[in-house]
Every structure is written in C-alpha cells, then in structure tokens.
Amino acid sequence: MSKFIVGVTGGIGAGKSTVASLFARYGAGLVDTDAISRQMTAPGGAAIQAIREKFGEAFISEDGSLDRTAMRNHVFNHPPARKQLETIMHGRIREAVHAALDAATQPYVLLVVPLLIEVGSYRPLLSRVLVVDCEEDLQVRRASQRPEMTPETVRAIMAAQTDRKTRLRVADDVIDNNGDLQSLETVVKKLDHQYRFMAGEQLRSLNVS
Secondary structure, X not given: OOOXXXXXXXXXXXXXXXXXXXXXXXXXXXXXXXXXXXXHOOOOOOOHHHHHHHHOHHXXXXXXXXXXXXXXXXXXXXXXXXXXXXXXXXXXXXXXXXXXXXXXXXXXXXXXXXXXXXXXXXXXHOOEEEEEEOOHHHHHHHHOOOOOOOHXXXXXXXXXXXXXXXXXHHOOEEEEOOOXXXXXXXXXXXXXXXXXXXXXXXXXXXXXX
C-alpha cells in the first residue's frame, strides 16, 4: 500500500481517541478499529450473528447489540473464549480496515489499533508507529470514568495488554499525554507537519521509482 499510514496505539485510558480527533481536525484521515468493532457489534452488525451462534443469547442485549460488559467479563475469566471472539472479529475488522484505507484521500492516515502490537498483522501496512503514553495511575483514573468501568476492571485490562515498556520500545514517535489538552494540541500540530512532509517525500520517491 502506497499511502503514508501512521499506526496509533497505547494502553487503555492513554488518550488515543483524543489524539486521533486532534489529528483529524488538521485533516488527517482516520481509521479506528474500535469504531469498526462497535459498528460490527451494534444491532444488525456484521458480527452479531456469529457471536450469537458461538456464545448464545446471554451475550446479546435486548436491542440486538453485543452486551459488551457481559462479554468483557466472560473473556477475561475464560481465555479460550477470548480466542473465539478474536477469531470472529479480527478477520472482519481487517477487511473493513483495508477498505477504509483504500478509500482514504487525505495526505496521510491514522490507523488506530489498541492491540497493534499484540495483533501484529497491521504492522506491514505502517509507515510509522505512534504510541500515546501516560502514567499508569492516570490511565486507571481516566478509564475508570467510563460507564461500568471500575479501577479493578481497568487494571485487569491493562494486565492483558502489552506492557508500557514494550509499546515504547517499538514506537517511532511518542506522545506524552500526562499534561493538559493545550500541551497535547501543540505536540499534535508539530507531528502533523512532520507526517505531511514525510508523506510527501514517500509519494515523491514512489513517483521517481
């Protein structure tokens, strides 16, 4: 794929969505695997029937969407169930990601993948890896503000994700999101200029070759 694609990852509560929305304001393309997953598990979504057949009605809400809380608790307590859910979701999400990237017309595209390092299959698509990082206690405080998220649940999710040191080790760029929104906007603006320049250089090199 010839597009300049920046893979964005980070632990739960690190601020990936906030960072992505700031880049989008500057005109970056945005493909978010979490958003795709939510669409697929909404009422009538592409993954609902397969989830119903594999896990049963207990994991489907009254409106026909995935009961995310029930599923989250189930997969954390039953590792084989997590693999089964991944088998259902990952292939469908990858297809949607490729279609969205192919359709993108912006100078560069952010591909937001919370499990970028764990999944691994997106890495060949990427020109850069951007990690959004903050202190772990701050991750817990932020994520605990979400509906039906307790500090214990957040820490369990963090324990199941790639550890912070590993994420930072594979990063080409890191955004420190321990500060306020103004500081974050300053960093995003600088990286936007950098990515636009790099995307132009990549395009020129392809045209020359």
